[in-house]
Amino acid sequence: DIKLTQSPSFLSASVGDRVTITCRASQGISSYLVWYQQKPGKAPKLLIYAASTLQSGVPSRFSGSGSGTEFTLTISSLQPEDFATYYCQQLKSYPPRTFGQGTKVEIK
């Protein structure tokens, strides 16, 4: 099974900061990686698919990059509504459609 490791697991940042979250795959997954945002008590929301394609309606301050085994999600200028937990998921080889363990972004 392909394993995904996100780093960091937790980060504290201020409004306006540039934030980068990394997702590493245990083997190459080309660009078959997506990113979700989840707020407490809510369902996940698709942000990025195919590693770098912004989902419709998602603000342009979110961006994704990478291929193979290393991927990043970047928020160019953190906004109050961006404080949430972020997950990556691989769709190259399944089952299983593995998720990363999550990165919680909190207010500094």
Place this chain on the structure above:
Amino acid sequence: EVQLLESGGGLVQPGGSLRLSCAASGFTFSSYAMNWVRQAPGKGLEWVSTITSGDNTYYADSVKGRFTISRDNFKNTLYLQMNSLRADDTAVYYCAKDHYASGTYGNDYWGQGTLVTVSS
């Protein structure tokens, strides 16, 4: 407008069974793979199962042999039959629609989730 509405969650004893349903609307249900994803209290997301538009099914090792995913394209409804439930199956269960038919672009719509609690 795409809507996914789960139902069927609740409290069940260890070893018991439960069937979750997810009523879909606002898209051509039969054309898309559908998924169940769960989240234990305070934990991360865990993929549970996928059923393709062609009725191919896939399961996480943790539920294989105990859970069965199915769909009724006439009723636009996704199901998850859960048998031999264990305490570690306690979670919010979400149904989610594949973004594209290829199955490689994630899940673009999710239900609100239904809580399953396995406890004596």
